[in-house]
Amino acid sequence: MSFDLLAEPIRRYVRDQRWESLRPIQAAAIQHILATDDNYILASRTASGKTEAAFLPILSKVDFRQPGVRVLYISPLIALINDQFHRIEQLCKYLEVRVTKWHGEASRAEKKKLVQQPEGIVLITPESLEAMFVNAPYSVSALFAQLQYVVIDEIHSFLGTDRGIHLKSLLSRLEAVTVARSFAVVGLSATIGDYAEAKRFTGHEDRTKVLLDRASKEMLTSFRYFPATEAGGDLPLSLLKDLYKQTSNSKVLIFPNSRGLAEVIAVKLRQIADRVGGHDKYFSHHSSVDKEVREYVEHFAKHNQRQPFCIACTSTLELGIDIGSVEKVVQVDAAHSIASLIQRVGRSGRRDGEQSQLLLYATKPWSLLQSLACWLLYREGFVEPLRTATQPYDLLLHQALSTVKQLSGCPEAELVARLHANAAFSTIAPAQTAGILAELLRIGWLERIGQEVIIGVEGEYVVSSRDFYSVFKTEPAFKVQHAGKTIGEIPLTPQVKENENLLLAARIWKIKYIDEKAKKIEVMPAHDGKKPIFLGGGGVVDARIRTKMLELLSHPSQHPELDEASQEALRELRQEFAGFTLSDTAHQRPVLVKEGKLVLFTFTGTRINRSLVFLLNCLDAPVTYAYQEEDSSFTLALTPAQLPGLVEQLRLFAIDVYGYLEVAVRENPGLLDFAKWGASLPVTCQCGVLKERYFDFEGTADFLQNTLLVFSQLPQAASFTDGFQEGV
DNA sequence: GACCTGCTGCGGAGTG
Numbered sequence: 001m002s003f004d005l006l007a008e009p010i011r012r013y014v015r016d017q018r019w020e021s022l023r024p025i026q027a028a029a030i031q032h033i034l035a036t037d038d039n040y041i042l043a044s045r046t047a048s049g050k051t052e053a054a055f056l057p058i059l060s061k062v063d064f065r066q067p068g069v070r071v072l073y074i075s076p077l078i079a080l081i082n083d084q085f086h087r088i089e090q091l092c093k094y095l096e097v098r099v100t101k102w103h104g105e106a107s108r109a110e111k112k113k114l115v116q117q118p119e120g121i122v123l124i125t126p127e128s129l130e131a132m133f134v135n136a137p138y139s140v141s142a143l144f145a146q147l148q149y150v151v152i153d154e155i156h157s158f159l160g161t162d163r164g165i166h167l168k169s170l171l172s173r174l175e176a177v178t179v180a181r182s183f184a185v186v187g188l189s190a191t192i193g194d195y196a197e198a199k200r201f202t203g204h205e206d207r208t209k210v211l212l213d214r215a216s217k218e219m220l221t222s223f224r225y226f227p228a229t230e231a232g233g234d235l236p237l238s239l240l241k242d243l244y245k246q247t248s249n250s251k252v253l254i255f256p257n258s259r260g261l262a263e264v265i266a267v268k269l270r271q272i273a274d275r276v277g278g279h280d281k282y283f284s285h286h287s288s289v290d291k292e293v294r295e296y297v298e299h300f301a302k303h304n305q306r307q308p309f310c311i312a313c314t315s316t317l318e319l320g321i322d323i324g325s326v327e328k329v330v331q332v333d334a335a336h337s338i339a340s341l342i343q344r345v346g347r348s349g350r351r352d353g354e355q356s357q358l359l360l361y362a363t364k365p366w367s368l369l370q371s372l373a374c375w376l377l378y379r380e381g382f383v384e385p386l387r388t389a390t391q392p393y394d395l396l397l398h399q400a401l402s403t404v405k406q407l408s409g410c411p412e413a414e415l416v417a418r419l420h421a422n423a424a425f426s427t428i429a430p431a432q433t434a435g436i437l438a439e440l441l442r443i444g445w446l447e448r449i450g451q452e453v454i455i456g457v458e459g460e461y462v463v464s465s466r467d468f469y470s471v472f473k474t475e476p477a478f479k480v481q482h483a484g485k486t487i488g489e490i491p492l493t494p495q496v497k498e499n500e501n502l503l504l505a506a507r508i509w510k511i512k513y514i515d516e517k518a519k520k521i522e523v524m525p526a527h528d529g530k531k532p533i534f535l536g537g538g539g540v541v542d543a544r545i546r547t548k549m550l551e552l553l554s555h556p557s558q559h560p561e562l563d564e565a566s567q568e569a570l571r572e573l574r575q576e577f578a579g580f581t582l583s584d585t586a587h588q589r590p591v592l593v594k595e596g597k598l599v600l601f602t603f604t605g606t607r608i609n610r611s612l613v614f615l616l617n618c619l620d621a622p623v624t625y626a627y628q629e630e631d632s633s634f635t636l637a638l639t640p641a642q643l644p645g646l647v648e649q650l651r652l653f654a655i656d657v658y659g660y661l662e663v664a665v666r667e668n669p670g671l672l673d674f675a676k677w678g679a680s681l682p683v684t685c686q687c688g689v690l691k692e693r694y695f696d697f698e699g700t701a702d703f704l705q706n707t708l709l710v711f712s713q714l715p716q717a718a719s720f721t722d723g724f725q726e727g728v
Numbered sequence: 729g730a731c732c733t734g735c736t737g738c739g740g741a742g743t744g
Contacts, residue, residue, distance in 0.1 A: 076733060104735045127734040135736060163733070258730060287732065315731045336730065367729095470734050539730050629729065 002030040007060035009094040025213045026053040033057035039185040039202040043192050044213035046346045050188040051084060055091055058149050064097045064120060068146030071121045075153045078103050079321050081123045103128050118143045126167045127469040137406040141177045148183055154319055155187035159197050160386030165395045166471045169424035172203055191342045193383025203423035217349040219358040225566035228363040234264050239361060244272045246359060247310055247328060254312045255344050256332040259286040260531035262312040266506035269310060281309035284506040286316050289488045293505050298323050318343040330359045334370035336539040338378050365569045366631045373548035384542040389692055390427040393685035394677040397436055398471060405463050409454035439682045473676045480504055480521045493533045501529030543605030546632050550603040554582045579712045588708045593640055600634045607696035608703055615650045618660045640711050651704035654697045661687040
């Protein structure tokens with residue numbers, strides 16, 4: 001049925017592929033895309049042919065004899081563009097349509113040719129599109145004036161992120177240069193939790209539809225518990241031995257949540273394999289491993305059908321790039337989000353009829369509890385809700401500079417109007433935009449010439465810098481080399497000294513010398529070393545995960561997926577909370593009374609805990625406290641009678657926090673380090689960015705208002721506010 | 729107790 005709707009050359013392509021049938025998502029996409037000019041989100045599991053689902057109908061529909069680029073494909077990764085280029089080019093040979101890669105590592109000659117004769121399909125990254133707007137705005141209109149379709153791959157990776165707001169703004173600006181003032185958008189993804197958000201992303205929620213294939217693969221899951229021997233130490237040997245036994249004969253991906261631990265696992269498993277005569281295909285894969293080394297690992301995994309292998313990796317192997325069939329996925333300690341767990345699980349079982357396995361290791365009781373909570377929520381189909389910023393002042397600042405550069409200056413009123421008309425910034429009031437522009441004029445990033453604003457002297461440095469095109473920050477790093485070969489890149493931490501040993505790319509190295517000027521570290525092979533240290537902020541855990549953890553502690557549910565040691569660890573943890581009778585885990589929170597102190601377990605998300613820490617530091621009469629993210633607990637030097645009063649005080653601060661935020665941001669500008677362009681905003685906007693993206697004071701006030709405290713040694717529950725009234 | 733992502737234009741040397 002759907003097949004017959006395709007153009008003849010495309011039908012020939014499908015026949016030549018010898019596919020038995022079209023996949024469900026392909027059949028649905030063909031019917032819908034050919035019938036309407038609406039936007040579509042195509043959601044179905046990895047390796048289900050989404051690229052073809054989009055391109056078969058689009059190529060059948062679009063008239064490529066017209067001049068101009070007709071289809072633009074946008075990807076979050078260069079590697080994905082290179083992957084997709086081959087597939088799309090194969091398909092386009094049947095139509096004699098030109099396909100051009102346009103990213104930082106693509107051929108300049110090809111780009112130049114395309115500008116001279118704009119046609120066909122272009123594959124691009126958001127940053128390259130940004131660069132084109134800034135450096136060659138005439139090319140943007142020359143290439144894209146006749147644009148008919150924009151395909152966004154892995155669209156979930158943009159949703160709810162700064163990079164997503166950036167891309168949304170670029171799409172809005174792109175629409176403005178097309179003759180038709182619009183194009184259709186097709187978004188592709190395997191993991192979308194929030195379809196409304198995906199629809200809004202296209203800029204036209206009302207004419208965006210979702211085509212969804214829910215089919216998924218069953219995984220054989222088991223939890224395994226090996227308690228860490230020392231705090232902050234490496235993994236216990238018993239875990240590594242078990243891990244080796246479980247994985248030595250399979251094709252495996254191991255996700256240990258950090259680059260350092262990925263190295264430890266790859267090196268230690270290789271050492272065990274050496275001793276017992278196992279295979280030697282142990283790799284590590286993360287951002288600090290050299291790109292060529294990573295490509296070799298990906299290539300090996302993809303083209304190797306029979307041999308077992310093991311890759312210890314971070315989120316570099318979560319997205320899109322096809323690495324062939326994986327039989328087992330191992331997660332060491334809890335994944336930071338359910339969205340991430342879904343992507344990781346999705347890396348295995350790409351072939352039909354293959355049984356795949358998920359192994360969840362834990363080294364600490366709380367991590368086991370969190371891991372179990374995440375897995376149960378994943379099974380329930382829960383994905384963290386996305387919070388797209390409604391006041392992204394920092395991204396507006398970036399796009400304001402980019403727009404002024406694009407237009408070579410423009411009247412201030414027109415700039416304000418353009419930014420307001422941009423779908424990414426429609427929720428920002430023009431008065432706020434004017435305030436941001438005033439600040440840019442004040443610091444010399446913009447200048448006023450007559451009626452127009454242009455890029456200022458200081459601004460030229462910013463806009464001309466290589467770092468301008470992206471909205472995310474990166475840490476400076478040193479190249480690690482051995483005998484002329486680059487192994488990877490690491491930040492210069494105190495650990496990096498001559499004669500120190502470190503692990504990188506699944507090997508052990510001794511540092512020979514450090515060339516500060518050239519930013520290079522020369523190393524030689526060694527036999528023993530420490531894991532590399534990387535600097536990073538903390539993770540953000542959703543409140544729903546913490547509530548699930550509390551439910552697991554309060555209700556004696558059975559989980560056959562847990563091994564004996566895990567069962568025992570869970571039993572012990574439940575025992576610690578046996579003194580509390582919690583009937584309403586949505587609102588009740590336990591407070592342990594011991595040794596003249598209180599331990600308040602908030603069981604809420606990182607943002608609210610973070611806000612509570614901030615509010616505690618605002619108090620006029622300081623309270624001694626210690627906060628732990630692992631078990632979401634606050635240890636307070638208070639008596640039970642004092643707690644309700646404190647809580648009410650914090651709630652009042654949370655409702656009217658602005659003054660405190662302003663003081664904090666002036667005293668400690670580092671608070672805004674998470675926002676690349678935040679430092680140049682007016683202080684009011686800086687506070688707005690902090691409030692919306694780092695803290696959650698509204699949620700905190702809500703939490704403080706509605707939570708019922710259950711003390712371990714008091715007979716009955718007391719509400720925060722009740723308690724406060726009693727205290728008065 | 730984190731992880732990831734991308735990048736222009738120019739000059740000059742080397743190559744065909």
